[in-house]
Structures are given as structure tokens and as C-alpha cells.
Amino acid sequence: xxxxxxxxxxxxxxxxxxxxxxxxxxxxxxxxxxxxxxxxxxxxxxxxxxxxxxxxxxxxxxxxxxxxxxxxxxxxxxxxxxxxxxxxxxxxxxxxxxxxxxxxxxxxxxxxxx
Amino acid sequence: xxxxxxxxxxxxxxxxxxxxxxxxxxxxxxxxxxxxxxxxxxxxxxxxxxxxxxxxxxxxxxxxxxxxxxxxxxxxxxxxxxxxxxxxxxxxxxxxxxxxxxxxxxxxxxxxxx
Numbered sequence: 001x002x003x004x005x006x007x008x009x010x011x012x013x014x015x016x017x018x019x020x021x022x023x024x025x026x027x028x029x030x031x032x033x034x035x036x037x038x039x040x041x042x043x044x045x046x047x048x049x050x051x052x053x054x055x056x057x058x059x060x061x062x063x064x065x066x067x068x069x070x071x072x073x074x075x076x077x078x079x080x081x082x083x084x085x086x087x088x089x090x091x092x093x094x095x096x097x098x099x100x101x102x103x104x105x106x107x108x109x110x111x112x113x114x
Numbered sequence: 115x116x117x118x119x120x121x122x123x124x125x126x127x128x129x130x131x132x133x134x135x136x137x138x139x140x141x142x143x144x145x146x147x148x149x150x151x152x153x154x155x156x157x158x159x160x161x162x163x164x165x166x167x168x169x170x171x172x173x174x175x176x177x178x179x180x181x182x183x184x185x186x187x188x189x190x191x192x193x194x195x196x197x198x199x200x201x202x203x204x205x206x207x208x209x210x211x212x213x214x215x216x217x218x219x220x221x222x223x224x225x226x227x228x
Contacts, residue, residue: 031213032212032213032214032215034216036219041221042221042222043118043120043204043206043219043220043221043222044157044204044206044217044219045219046216046217046218049214049216051213051214089156089157093213093214093215094213095213096170098162098164098169098170099145099162099164099169099170099210100145100162100208100210100212100213100215101159101162101170102159102217104156104157105156106155106156107154107155107156109154
């Protein structure tokens with residue numbers, strides 16, 4: 001079945017450092033890819049998405065490019081802030097016999113120090 | 115309005131109790147979801163409703179009983195739970211069509227079974 005693998009955390013960075021969180025996927029067909037973020041004590045919220053190969057999703061300084069040739073969707077940010085501390089989930093959405101399902105990666109916890 | 119609301123925020127229940135979790139959205143989404151999330155883990159899909167009909171049940175024990183009374187409301191009825199059912203329960207909604215549709219998550223209900 002389809003799956004998502006993302007780098008294990010936690011990732012600890014100083015403020016203004018460059019961030020990369022790696023994500024690769026296994027899928028039949030052409031899924032849409034997502035990054036969701038979960039702040040402490042909250043539900044998940046969409047950070048960005050890409051629906052086809054070579055698309056770049058971007059939001060709040062974060063970017064990720066849908067790379068079909070490497071089956072990757074790495075998340076990057078040029079300068080992180082303390083407020084970016086959260087858990088980041090890479091995900092793909094697939095069509096299933098009963099409807100649409102989202103497959104999540106294990107999540108990567110990010111700590112940003114002032 | 116892009117909000118999914120969940121009540122209650124916290125719930126403590128004994129193993130013999132019956133309780134219900136509630137979820138509401140007014141975005142016109144026709145797909146609604148229940149997820150269970152344990153600490154430091156990704157959300158785990160439990161149920162999917164599509165156009166108010168149960169379309170996916172991920173082999174969830176019968177002590178969890180979902181209900182979708184109308185297109186805006188989703189309930190999860192709980193009965194005879196076990197301590198290992200303690201978790202964050204997340205509701206989500208999305209447009210029904212297309213793999214490119216993101217999910218909107220509520221803040222969750224933190225459930226503790228004693």
C-alpha cells in the first residue's frame with residue numbers, strides 16, 4: 001500500500017537557522033502531497049500542498065516541491081522562528097474503495113531555540 | 115468560516131460510562147472523519163463519512179459508534195471503553211471530491227479513561 005516516510009526527530013535549531021525536513025513517499029498513481037503542522041495542544045492544520053509533479057507549495061515562508069523522480073516532498077524554510085516549534089506531518093491523499101484517505105508520516109518534532 | 119469545532123475539549127470517563135463526542139462544521143464539506151491520536155504519533159483513521167453515510171470503518175472496536183445526523187454534524191458515541199482508549203480524538207472534514215482536497219481539523223477532545 002501507499003506510505004509516507006519522514007525523518008525522525010526531534011530536530012533542534014537555533015532561531016534564524018535553515019530548516020529541512022525530509023519526506024519520501026511510496027504510491028501507485030499520482031497522489032496529492034501535503035504538509036500539516038500541529039502546535040502543542042491543537043489539532044492539525046494545513047501548511048502547504050502540491051497536487052502534481054513539479055508543483056511547489058508555499059506558505060508562511062515554508063516551501064516544498066513535489067519531486068516525482070525522487071518520490072520526495074521535502075519541507076524547507078530559510079529562517080525559522082521560535083513560533084515554528086511544532087510537529088510537522090508529511091501526508092499523501094489517496095482514493096480508496098470507500099472514499100478518500102490521508103496517509104500520514106510519523107511526524108517530525110521541531111524545537112527552535114531563541 | 116473555515117472552522118471545525120469539537121466538544122468537549124476534555125473528557126474523563128470510567129470504563130462503564132457512556133459518553134459522546136461532538137463535531138461540527140459549516141463549510142459545506144460532505145466528507146467527515148474521526149481520528150485517534152496517541153502521544154507522539156500521527157493521527158490514526160477510525161471512520162469516514164461521505165454524504166452522511168459511513169464509507170470507511172478501519173476495523174474499529176464496537177465500543178466506538180459513529181453517527182452523522184446531518185451534513186454538518188458528526189458524533190462519536192463511547193461505551194465500555196478501556197484505559198488504552200485514552201487519546202486525543204480529532205474530527206476533520208473535507209470536500210468529497212479529488213485527492214487534492216485538504217482536510218480541516220478540529221482542536222480535538224482529550225479523552226482519559228479511568
